[in-house]
Amino acid sequence: MIGLFYFALAALASPFKSKLRLEAENAVLRHQLIVLRRRRHGRVRLTNHDRWFLIQLYRWFPSILQVLTIIRPETLVRWHRAGFRCYWRWTSRLLGGRPQIDTELRALIRRMSIENPLWGAPRIHGELLKLGFEVVQSSVAKYMVKRRGPPSQGWPTFLRNHAADIAAIDLFVVPTIGFDLLYAFVIVRLGRRDLVWINVTPNPTAEWVARQITEAFPWNEAPGYLIRDRDRIYGSVVMRRLRAMGIRDRPITPASPWQNAFVERLIGSIPRECVDHVIVLGEAHLRRILKSYSAYYNNIRTHRSLDKDAPVSRPVERIGSIKSQAVLGGLHHHYVRA
Template sequence: MSLENPLWGAPRLHGELLKLGFRLSQSTVSKYMIPRKGRPAQSWITFLRNHASAIAAIDMLTVRTFAFECLYAFVVLSHDRRRILRIEVTTHPTALWLASQVAQVLGAGSGVRVLVRDNDGAYGAAFRDQVRALGLDDRPTRPGSPWQNGHVERLIGSIRRECLDHQIIFNAAHLRRVLGAYAAYYNDDRTHLALAKDAPETRAVEAHGRIVSRRVLGGLHRRYFRIRSK
């Protein structure tokens, strides 16, 4: 019990033991509990779950065009409802450009307090200064630990598998349109296991009417809904 609950002191442990029918003194619990310095700290996963409503994560993915030009897509994801807050495209992701993107989406009123990111060299001094100016708690992941930014890493995998692997991108404007359409589908239509099979922007249950569908990304995906018969 002491190992599993590193934040609990002797009174809390003693109370739990009393509820389990053990009759012993609190001083005995204090004597045998593992010292705080020997107990594991809160895990990274626990931290993310406890602060989901105030966490945003960012990352970048590279995309090759038809002419082999390298483009960069910058993604901002809310942990709370897995909503894509922003996708923007550039050919040169400088620290100033990244700082501008963060300021536009995570400024005052966003509700975000913690920013999770990797250690990409593009997040330079100008970017870090902007994050501090916004009052965000900057949380870079440990080197070689992509799982610490798992939500956005999974999103990038979905973008590739469900969109970009089936598209030929011609230029930055084309990529921006494609990713914009995918983001709208992802937020409004696509159901997520982590959200009890709801969409980030909650979808109402439609029980009556004729079922029809709307094509998304040229028919790569579809949104199904009901319409009232006349």
């Protein structure tokens, strides 16, 4: 500190820059001698005052690095950066005012804002108050997700709100032991992916398809929309039956089976999980197998799209010993607690 005082006096008395730089170097050399005289055993011990003195001179005259011997230049630069961080941490400290919001609460506000795009700050603030969080509405608005355009629901929400009123139909072919072809007709509801109807015929016609639709849906449970492909079997008889039941026909674009993805997935699962592992003896045999698979599909089989639940929701069993029940002759098993 005495060396810095001498340097300040010399700086005020000298009008020349070169002399100021020389005085700075002399002050650094003089201070290094003071530090070395202070050393008793081992390494040189620098105090915070020593560090502050050297850093301050380095800020004013970077050329003093040339005369530093007791420390390396990179050490002085590291001290300067650490002091810079400490200074700004001190200037950024809280000086009272509104208490800081926890990280978990901020994450919850962002989560509510993302999951509910139609909610504003008052609505989210009300939910937080009901959850026991004491926070002001302006803080909620601060941590909400900022959106460029007006709030809008996403496609998953839109589809979930309409899927319960949509059904899809399709046909697939199953060969028998005698190399005959049988046609299986399926109807699936998109809401819970439940297989509402399955039947078999060796000779599908428009009249037969219309009768299957009538038997699958009671008049008070008919869906609002029916998705189908553009097979010629869905003729004028089927169209009249749909109009009479109040169902709107929605054929997919030609050569676009992905537009009827739910039923396409189903008619891919039926052969993969059932029919491909059985030799079909005849029409009655196939109908019996498909009826058993339909019960397994709706009541037992879990679906990833339903959060690993069955179309007919299965309760979670936690008590009892686990037992298995054979399905389709042991092709699949149902595990329950008894």
